[in-house]
Amino acid sequence: MKPEFTSDFAGREAEITRLCTDSFTVSDSVEEGRLVGQLARDLMQSTPRDDVIMWAALENSKVIGCVFFSRLRFDEDGRAVFLMAPVAVKTEHQNIGIGQKLIARGLENLRQRDVDFVLTYGDPNYYIKTSFQPISADMASPPMGLRMPFGWLGQPLSPKNNWPLVGPSHCVAALQKAELW
C-alpha cells in the first residue's frame, strides 16, 4: 500500500489525537494512551507553530499514522535540533511499513529545513531501522530525567554534524512532564 503524506494537521486534530490515544492504549495501557493523546493535542494546539512539525500518513483521506517533531534547544549550541515523539500507527495498519515510511518522510523534510540533529526516546530495536543510534547524556543532555536511558537515541542529519550537542537542553512545554520520560 502506498499512503499519501501530509504535514497539515489543521482540522485533523481530533482524529490525530484519537489515533495516538487508541494506538498507545492497545500497545501499552489506558493511562499511556491518555498521556500520549494529550501530548499530541498539546503539540498541535499550544506549541509555537515554528517549534512543531507533524507528518500524517493518509489512506482514503483518513489518518492511519502520524509522527511529531518538536524543537529541542541546547543552551550552548546554536545548531537546530528536533525531538521525534510521538510516533503512532493505527493498530490495524501496523507492521506493513507505515511507521518507517512516515519517519523517513519526516527526516527528509528536516534535512530540507537544514535541521542538524534529530533525537528520540523509545525502543532502540525499532528506531535503529531508521538510522537512530543509542546516545549518551554526554553526547546530548536529555531535557528531563530518563527512566530508561537506553531509549535515548539520535542521529546527525548530515555527516558534517559532530557530537556532542553542548549544554543543557530544553523541550517544548507539551513535553515537560516527568511521566513522559
Ligand SMILES: CC(C)(COP(=O)(O)OP(=O)(O)OC[C@H]1O[C@@H](n2cnc3c(N)ncnc32)[C@H](O)[C@@H]1OP(=O)(O)O)[C@@H](O)C(=O)NCCC(=O)NCCS
Ligand atoms: C511502533 C510503531 C510506530 C511501528 O510502526 P509500524 O508501521 O507498525 O512498523 P513498521 O511496519 O514500520 O515496522 C515493522 C517492524 O518493526 C518492528 N516493530 C514494530 N514495533 C516495534 C517496537 N515497539 N519495538 C521493536 N520493534 C518493533 C516489527 O516487529 C517489524 O519488524 P520486522 O520488519 O523486522 O518484521 C507502531 O507499531 C505503533 O504505533 N505502535 C504503538 C505505539 C508505539 O509503541 N509507538 C512507539 C513508541 S517507542
